[in-house]
Amino acid sequence: MTGPDTTSPFVKETFEGSQELASRHDTSPEELEREVGSVLRLPESHGVEVSDLDVERPDDETMIINMGPQHPSTHGVLRLMMELDGETVLRTKPVIGYLHTGMEKTAEELTYQQGSTNVTRMDYLSPLNNELVFSLATEKLLGVELPPRAIWIRMLLSELQRMSSHLMWLATNGMDVGSTTMMIFGFRERELVLGFFEKTTGLRMNHNFIRPGGTAADLPDGWEDDVEVILDNVTARLSDYDALLTGQPIFNERMEGVGSLSAEEAIALSATGPILRSTGVAWDLRRTMPYLAYEEVDFDVIIGTYGDNFDRYAIRINEIRESVRILWQVLDKMPSGDYRVQDKKVTPPPRARIDESMEALIHHFKIFTEGFKVPEGEVYVAIESPRGELGCYLVSNGSSKPFRMHIRAPSFVNLQSLPVMMHGGLVADAVATISSVDPVMGEVDR
């Protein structure tokens, strides 16, 4: 070795081992069992005894290939290491972290007022839900009661977001199984929703619209008409999707019976959202642990039977229908009143008041320079995002910045069930199965 030694003296102590799958020659039977049973996260039902393992098997019969992190169908920078026997997937290991930007650390540097700009960038396909869970957690610590209109505006946005996220999923899933028509359709309908968001919040994504204390602004004039246009269009076009996908033999062949998961496995692996519901467990936080005003609207929780890719497709397309149903009720029941709490310590005063009131100017200045102080305590709030249980664990030490903010990201946890779904399947189906988990890497890596 020439040149100066650039190895840090600490590397030895902190090196945590390689993430690579070692070849079968190099691994002892115990290690192999560990890998088959656990590292690749197969539950016990799939576990393999040491004696059953073909340790002498030559390496050239199985092949370890990497899929990603730049593979177009991994929905971002997801890398999968797959051990293949011919076309059959044996073991899979998701390797993540390529998009890690330390957003939980960043949250400790931002005030609660600024915090929603940070969390909104995690799940970039449903940013409003991220803002919602952060705001709900902050409000629980503050102990403020929201005005009814703020609650219903949040519900309206949250359900529109669920629609746009599922439409995006239909689009990318269509592309993954070869239906580019569905991709164009999905993006086209999502555009309607994003257009409404742009009109309401000013931005197509990363809105920072739902904030602690309510929302940033009231809905624009004529919002009812805009929402009705979206709902009419989406309802009409959902039947196009049925004609294009649901009854189509090629699509059914690709989806039915592929990537199946049992209810026990899903619960053991902490999977939530459409993955858990596809196995027949009727668990939807909107119904079971209602937040906002979900007790006051009628909707059905869609569940599947077989836990396969088709069930997850059917759940998502029908959840769009349920969102449409909820949104019609929101249109009927939207109360009038304030769109944020009238607590001068939490929400900034209206712009017009600043010109005429010294107190308003002081409150405005204080909130935007120091932020508001949140009482000491810790709280965990969970909502149903389009991908599953989105939780926020917030610890406050009484200052204006969170002491600790943890986001329980549904995609991060749901990825653990991927190796189980792909075990024994074909590598060609892997793409469809990854898509059916619907991982958003911004949320996985945070």
Added chain:
Amino acid sequence: MSPETAPDELSLPGVPRSTSADGHDLVFPDRAAYHDVVSAHREAGFEMLAALTAVDYLGHPGRPLPAGVVPERFELVVMLLSMAQVRRVRIRVQVPEDAAEVSSLWDLYRGAEAMEREAYDMYGISFVGHPDLTRILMPEDWEGHPLRKDFGVGRVPVQFKHAPGPR
């Protein structure tokens, strides 16, 4: 598991309990009892591990804790969920800085795998019995554990036109 087996009737002698402001049950086992307490909850119908994370309380030692719980630097926070009883319980374990080691929940909940790896990666808490305790979000040769309070945020110096070259 029948819904009648409410966790209030769980016999956990010597484990302090309380209720949080958000209405969740809080349980404060010590590190030795941690695994047994979680196991008892699992028997009592808490079939899902909803979340697992940690907090570094460096610089904020005076948090409210029930009598009998000695505050330590790290706290492991485990959110369990019972779908049959529709309730949550939060288990908070004090983990000292000089022996940041607890037993893994992987044998009870397979879903603990990625979450414990994340807690290990971010805080350096070791989980004994975890099958594959490696870094999950940071590169594997990263030094230190970034969510610890004494881990610097780091910044890139602003490059001005006539600034001296990189050191």
